[in-house]
Amino acid sequence: MDEDADELLALLDDEYARAILAELTTEPMSVSELCTACEMSDPTAYRRLNRLAAVDLVTEEQVLDPDGHHYKRYRTTVEEVSVRFEDGEYVVSITRTGTDPSDRFTDLFEGLS
Numbered sequence: 001m002d003e004d005a006d007e008l009l010a011l012l013d014d015e016y017a018r019a020i021l022a023e024l025t026t027e028p029m030s031v032s033e034l035c036t037a038c039e040m041s042d043p044t045a046y047r048r049l050n051r052l053a054a055v056d057l058v059t060e061e062q063v064l065d066p067d068g069h070h071y072k073r074y075r076t077t078v079e080e081v082s083v084r085f086e087d088g089e090y091v092v093s094i095t096r097t098g099t100d101p102s103d104r105f106t107d108l109f110e111g112l113s
Contacts, residue, residue, distance in 0.1 A: 005092040008055050017048045024076035
């Protein structure tokens with residue numbers, strides 16, 4: 001078993017990481033929104049988001065609010081994680097979420113160039 005799979009499983013064992021992933025299935029959220037929804041502090045949210053991003057389970061995007069301030073909003077990239085046991089080993093599989101329609105359009109347009 002490789003270290004990435006072990007790290008992923010250890011991260012999914014964390015209640016805050018699971019709560020963040022669950023909340024992000026509803027819509028992209030800021031750290032402040034995640035802290036409220038998951039009842040966690042800012043430092044806890046940032047630590048988990050950094051770890052989730054390191055294993056590519058969340059992505060971030062910059063957002064400009066009406067007041068002209070920038071902030072990050074996070075979205076999940078995972079739909080399902082499964083563990084299969086066979087031949088004396090275990091294999092972790094990740095099913096990614098579908099691509100955003102606007103991203104598919106951009107990919108299509110860039111493919112025509």
